[in-house]
Amino acid sequence: MEPSKKKLNQFTLANNCPECYAQDAMILTFYQKRVKNSIYEKVSKQTGHSILCQKCKQTIYPVKWTEDIERVYNFYLKTLTPEPSLKLTKLGLFLIIFIVLLIAGLLIFWPQQAVNLQ
Ligand SMILES: [Zn+2]
Numbered sequence: 001m002e003p004s005k006k007k008l009n010q011f012t013l014a015n016n017c018p019e020c021y022a023q024d025a026m027i028l029t030f031y032q033k034r035v036k037n038s039i040y041e042k043v044s045k046q047t048g049h050s051i052l053c054q055k056c057k058q059t060i061y062p063v064k065w066t067e068d069i070e071r072v073y074n075f076y077l078k079t080l081t082p083e084p085s086l087k088l089t090k091l092g093l094f095l096i097i098f099i100v101l102l103i104a105g106l107l108i109f110w111p112q113q114a115v116n117l118q
Contacts, residue, residue: 005031006043011076013051018064022055028073032082039092045084049073 013026028051033044051060051069065073088096 004034004036005048006034007031008047008080008082009076011072013069013072015066015068015072017053017055017058018060018066018069019053019058020056022053025055026051026053026060026069028076030076030080032084039089039095041085041087041089043083043085045082047077047080047082049077 008030010030011028012024013028014024015026016023017026028049030047030049032047035042035044051065051073052058053060060069
C-alpha cells in the first residue's frame with residue numbers, strides 16, 4: 001500500500017502571500033488521495049489541499065491563511081467535482097477471473113462428486 005495524491009485542480013490565487021506579501025504567487029492545489037497496491041488502484045472522493053507560494057517557496061498552512069484566502073479557498077472548493085474511482089491492476093483482474101472460474105468449476109463438479117459419494 002502506497003498512498004499518493006492525484007492532482008484534481010490547481011488555481012493561482014490573486015491574494016497576497018502571508019509570508020512574503022507577493023501577489024499572484026500562491027498556487028492552490030486540490031488533490032484526491034490515491035491508494036495503489038498490486039491488486040487495485042483506488043482514488044478517494046475525499047479531497048485535500050495545499051497552498052504553495054512560488055515566490056518564497058513556502059507552504060502556506062491553514063493557520064497562516066487570511067480571511068481572503070479562506071474565502072477564495074471555499075469558492076474554489078465548491079467548483080470541484082471529485083470522482084472516486086477503483087481500477088483493477090492486471091494482477092487484480094487475473095485474480096478475479098481465477099476466482100470466478102474456480103467458483104464456476106466447483107458449481108459444475110461439486111454435484112457430480114456428491115452423487116459419486118453415495
Ligand atoms: Zn510567499
